[in-house]
Amino acid sequence: MTRTYIPGILAMAAVVVASNILVQFLFGNWLTWGAFTYPVAFLVTDVMNRVYGAKAARRVVLAGFAVGVLCSLIGTQIMGEFGPLVTLRIAIGSGLAFLLAQLADVAIFSALRAGKWWRAPLASTLVGSSLDTAIFFTVAFSGALTVLEPGNDVSWAGEVLPLLGFGPMAPLWVSLAVADWGVKLALALIALIPFRLIVARLAGSQTARV
Numbered sequence: 001m002t003r004t005y006i007p008g009i010l011a012m013a014a015v016v017v018a019s020n021i022l023v024q025f026l027f028g029n030w031l032t033w034g035a036f037t038y039p040v041a042f043l044v045t046d047v048m049n050r051v052y053g054a055k056a057a058r059r060v061v062l063a064g065f066a067v068g069v070l071c072s073l074i075g076t077q078i079m080g081e082f083g084p085l086v087t088l089r090i091a092i093g094s095g096l097a098f099l100l101a102q103l104a105d106v107a108i109f110s111a112l113r114a115g116k117w118w119r120a121p122l123a124s125t126l127v128g129s130s131l132d133t134a135i136f137f138t139v140a141f142s143g144a145l146t147v148l149e150p151g152n153d154v155s156w157a158g159e160v161l162p163l164l165g166f167g168p169m170a171p172l173w174v175s176l177a178v179a180d181w182g183v184k185l186a187l188a189l190i191a192l193i194p195f196r197l198i199v200a201r202l203a204g205s206q207t208a209r210v
Contacts, residue, residue: 005056008048012064015041016098020071024085030164030179039187041098042128043195045105046121050195051202054110061102068098088149093139101132121195122188129184133177141173 015037023034041064049057072094075086086094105128112120139145141157157173164175 004052005048005059008044008052008056008060009063011044012041012060013067015044016064016067017071020068020075030175031183035180035183036187039125039129039184039191041102042105042125042188043121043191045102046109046124046195047198047202049106049109050113050120050199054106057106057109058103061099061106064102065095065099069095083152087140087152089145089152089154090140092148093136096139097132097136100135101128104128104131117196118192122192125188125191126185129188130181133181133184137173137177137180141171141176143171 019034019038019041021034022037023032025033027033027035044064045057045061048060069091072086072091076084076088076091078085105124107124108127109120109124112123139148141154143154143158146152146154154173157171157176159172160169161172161175162168163170164178
């Protein structure tokens with residue numbers, strides 16, 4: 001592993017750790033603070049992909065996955081008011097969603113990298129974010145997957161309520177997923193600004209070294 005990957009790995013690790021901590025704190029009725037930090041992982045992946053290539057981006061993703069697994073293992077040992085902070089279903093959903101969504105991001109970015117500068121990061125992040133939300137909330141809270149952890153009562157997540165408090169009736173976990181997805185889509189657009197600036201700076205640094 002070359003030294004050029006280290007800043008990306010450290011950035012990804014910081015995002016994963018921060019998100020695992022902030023997900024414990026609510027922001028309104030449908031979100032946690034972690035919803036605002038986790039999407040930065042896609043920015044890190046896309047910057048690495050643009051500047052150093054897909055191989056570097058995948059290495060950063062795998063490092064983030066390893067940190068996420070470690071955070072989940074630690075979380076299973078910390079008891080909260082209703083049991084472990086991280087249940088088996090949450091651990092599986094989190095790890096699976098992160099890995100598949102990030103690898104999809106890398107693949108889509110690579111396929112579109114020759115187009116306009118904004119197309120690859122925007123398309124890859126939108127698809128990756130959507131995949132991440134769908135996988136995590138379905139695995140972690142859907143009543144159809146209670147077989148993954150029969151002893152974990154997630155009936156609260158299946159309570160039928162108006163979507164986001166005003167829409168059609170839907171399970172609570174669907175409202176949580178839609179709110180999370182909305183934040184990710186908004187941040188995907190906002191992240192284009194730092195993406196452009198960071199890539200320009202890193203590319204300039206590489207040119208200067210040559």
